[in-house]
Amino acid sequence: MSIHTAKRSRPLSPNVQIYRPQLTSVLSILNRITGVALSGAAVALVIWLLMAAAGPQAYDVVQGAVASWIGQVMLFGTTFAFFLHLCGGIRHLVWDTVHGLELRSIYISGWVVVAASIALTLAAWVISFLMKG
Amino acid sequence: MIIESSDQVPRATLLKRFPIPRNFGVSPESRIKRGKTWPVLAGATRVQTFEIYRYDPDSGENPRLDTFQVDLDDCGPMVLDALFWIKNKVDSTLTFRRSCREGVCGSCSMNIDGVNWLACTRFISDLATPATIYPLANMEIIKDLVPDLTHLFAQYSAIEPWLKSKTPAPEQERLQSHEERSKLDGYYECILCFCCTSGCPSHWWNGDRFLGPAVLLQAWRWLADNRDEGAGERLDNLEDPFRLYRCHTILNCTRTCPKGLNPGKAIAEIKKAVIERRS
Amino acid sequence: MRSPLARAIGLGSAREGVRHWWAERISAVALLPLTLWFAASIIAHTGSDYTTFVAWLRTPLVATLMILLLIALFHHTALGLQVVIEDYIHSGGKFAAVIAVRLGCFALAIAGFVATLRIAFSS
Numbered sequence: 001m002s003i004h005t006a007k008r009s010r011p012l013s014p015n016v017q018i019y020r021p022q023l024t025s026v027l028s029i030l031n032r033i034t035g036v037a038l039s040g041a042a043v044a045l046v047i048w049l050l051m052a053a054a055g056p057q058a059y060d061v062v063q064g065a066v067a068s069w070i071g072q073v074m075l076f077g078t079t080f081a082f083f084l085h086l087c088g089g090i091r092h093l094v095w096d097t098v099h100g101l102e103l104r105s106i107y108i109s110g111w112v113v114v115a116a117s118i119a120l121t122l123a124a125w126v127i128s129f130l131m132k133g
Numbered sequence: 134m135i136i137e138s139s140d141q142v143p144r145a146t147l148l149k150r151f152p153i154p155r156n157f158g159v160s161p162e163s164r165i166k167r168g169k170t171w172p173v174l175a176g177a178t179r180v181q182t183f184e185i186y187r188y189d190p191d192s193g194e195n196p197r198l199d200t201f202q203v204d205l206d207d208c209g210p211m212v213l214d215a216l217f218w219i220k221n222k223v224d225s226t227l228t229f230r231r232s233c234r235e236g237v238c239g240s241c242s243m244n245i246d247g248v249n250w251l252a253c254t255r256f257i258s259d260l261a262t263p264a265t266i267y268p269l270a271n272m273e274i275i276k277d278l279v280p281d282l283t284h285l286f287a288q289y290s291a292i293e294p295w296l297k298s299k300t301p302a303p304e305q306e307r308l309q310s311h312e313e314r315s316k317l318d319g320y321y322e323c324i325l326c327f328c329c330t331s332g333c334p335s336h337w338w339n340g341d342r343f344l345g346p347a348v349l350l351q352a353w354r355w356l357a358d359n360r361d362e363g364a365g366e367r368l369d370n371l372e373d374p375f376r377l378y379r380c381h382t383i384l385n386c387t388r389t390c391p392k393g394l395n396p397g398k399a400i401a402e403i404k405k406a407v408i409e410r411r412s
Numbered sequence: 413m414r415s416p417l418a419r420a421i422g423l424g425s426a427r428e429g430v431r432h433w434w435a436e437r438i439s440a441v442a443l444l445p446l447t448l449w450f451a452a453s454i455i456a457h458t459g460s461d462y463t464t465f466v467a468w469l470r471t472p473l474v475a476t477l478m479i480l481l482l483i484a485l486f487h488h489t490a491l492g493l494q495v496v497i498e499d500y501i502h503s504g505g506k507f508a509a510v511i512a513v514r515l516g517c518f519a520l521a522i523a524g525f526v527a528t529l530r531i532a533f534s535s
Contacts, residue, residue: 008162008190008193009162010162010190010273010274010275010281011160011162011163011188011195011196011273011274012159012160012163012271012272012273012274013163013186013244013267013268013269013270013271013272013274013280014155014159014163014165014267014270014271015270015271015334015337016151016153016157016158016334016337017150017151017153017154017155017156017157017159018150018244018247018265018267018270019150019151019244019247019248019270019332020143020148020149020150020246020247020248021148021149021150021151022143022248022385022388023136024383024384024385024387024388025334025383025385028334028381028382028383028384029334032381032496035492035496036492036493036496038489039489039492039493042485042486042489042520043520045485045524046482046520046521046523046524046527049478049523049524049527049528049531050523050524050526050527052462052465052466052469052527052531053526053527053528053530053531053534056462059462059465060462079451082447082451086444086447086448089440089443089444090444092382092440093437093440093441095382095397095401096401096404096405096437097405098398098401098402098405101384101387101395101397101398101401102395102398103136103137103138103139103387103388103395104135104136104137106136106384106387106388106397107134107135107136108135111134111135124451124455127455128455128458129458131455131456131458131459132458132459283416284416284419284420286416287415287416287417287419287420288420290417290420291417291420291421335499338499338500339499339502341419341422342422369425369427370425371425372425372426372427372428372429372430373425373426373427373428373429374426374428374429374432374498375426375498376425377429378429378430378432378433379499381495404430404433407430408430408434411430
């Protein structure tokens with residue numbers, strides 16, 4: 001390009017900065033975020049198994065970490081992420097069979113996923129609490 | 134809460150944009166600055182405020198956001214009418230594409246109140262206060278609300294949107310039953326306004342290689358046509374980690390189509406065809 | 413200066429991509445019962461001590477299910493993370509990141525097998 005033809009490149013119109021968050025895009029990005037978070041949980045699962053294989057002392061260290069308040073908060077977050085990704089994943093599998101892709105179904109299934117994830121997380125923790133006591 | 138058709142305007146005001154800085158991740162020449170606030174014309178009683186994205190390539194300045202007050206008693210009901218009113222009465226340099234003014238040509242597609250739609254079929258009464266008008270998201274801007282659609286149309290020509298036949302043409306028409314013709318319903322009506330492609334986050338991040346919902350919908354239109362004999366090579370060309378499989382079923386496309394079409398469903402059909410031909 | 417069509421065509425279609433997509437779905441279907449089983453087991457074992465837990469994990473059925481869970485989980489994780497990396501990283505670092513993720517998931521899966529088998533075959 002000669003100096004005579006050099007000019008500013010055109011600006012790009014804003015995308016994520018101004019586009020309205022909708023149930024479609026929000027649930028999709030949450031599915032991705034929970035997926036990435038759960039890969040961290042997968043690493044934690046392997047560490048937990050290795051500690052269990054190493055003997056009762058090592059296992060107690062891990063159980064102590066999980067029982068701490070940070071551990072419990074992270075465990076709660078992990079359960080919520082798990083159920084959100086699970087229900088979102090089922091919704092995706094249904095879409096892959098080319099069903100439920102009308103707008104009305106998309107929105108109903110979306111809200112069902114949100115409600116089911118919250119309900120399942122609370123149910124899991126309540127049952128776990130009852131099992132302990 | 135439950136959207137039944139894409140022309141339903143969202144009422145919720147809880148989250149109008151993602152909570153990130155206005156110029157987040159934006160290159161220096163794309164940063165938007167505050168622009169002019171144009172005065173209200175005398176005698177206006179019912180007024181609607183519009184914040185409109187402006188860019189003048191000859192000025193050498195960055196894009197800006199101008200504020201206009203439109204006299205609703207002097208103006209038609211649609212957003213396109215408001216744009217014409219501003220151009221005629223306030224600022225004649227406001228530039229936008231338009232043609233049919235009835236939602237069939239696809240020229241006036243733009244981002245209105247955060248959602249891609251046609252300006253000529255969006256009622257002013259459905260807008261927020263102030264209403265925000267941006268060009269189609271993630272497009273190179275030629276001037277004001279006019280995006281450069283060259284790459285999108287190039288992606289469209291890349292899928293070879295014409296009838297492929299090896300069988301010699303019959304003397305009269307290539308016959309098609311009612312049922313076979315109905316398979317094209319919901320796909321042939323696309324007006325190539327590119328609201329869907331411009332609203333797809335996957336196309337934002339990978340638009341150079343991902344074909345996008347509009348082009349993939351047209352690809353399915355040709356795959357679904359019983360008269361076409363090129364399905365094999367069409368699917369070969371589509372089966373690519375980026376051209377087709379950057380679609381993660383986000384479904385912003387179906388939500389935003391101003392013609393009520395379903396690109397998400399068309400893409401799901403393509404993916405199903407790709408799987409079916411190898412099993 | 414490429415023509416718009418040349419830019420859109422790029423390097424042409426890879427003619428491949430469904431394998432990754434299909435494997436992600438298969439592993440997802442496998443993960444549905446396996447993760448629910450795992451979650452239910454963990455909830456049922458809340459508050460149980462080391463010996464009870466190990467005795468449970470030692471049974472052949474549980475050890476098998478745990479290994480199946482690890483296989484499906486790390487396969488699904490590797491595929492999912494690869495897609496995320498390809499979406500957001502476009503420089504050459506993309507290949508390094510994908511390789512790191514794939515090898516890391518494989519290594520973690522093997523580590524999980526070793527741990528499970530060690531518990532299952534210990535006295």
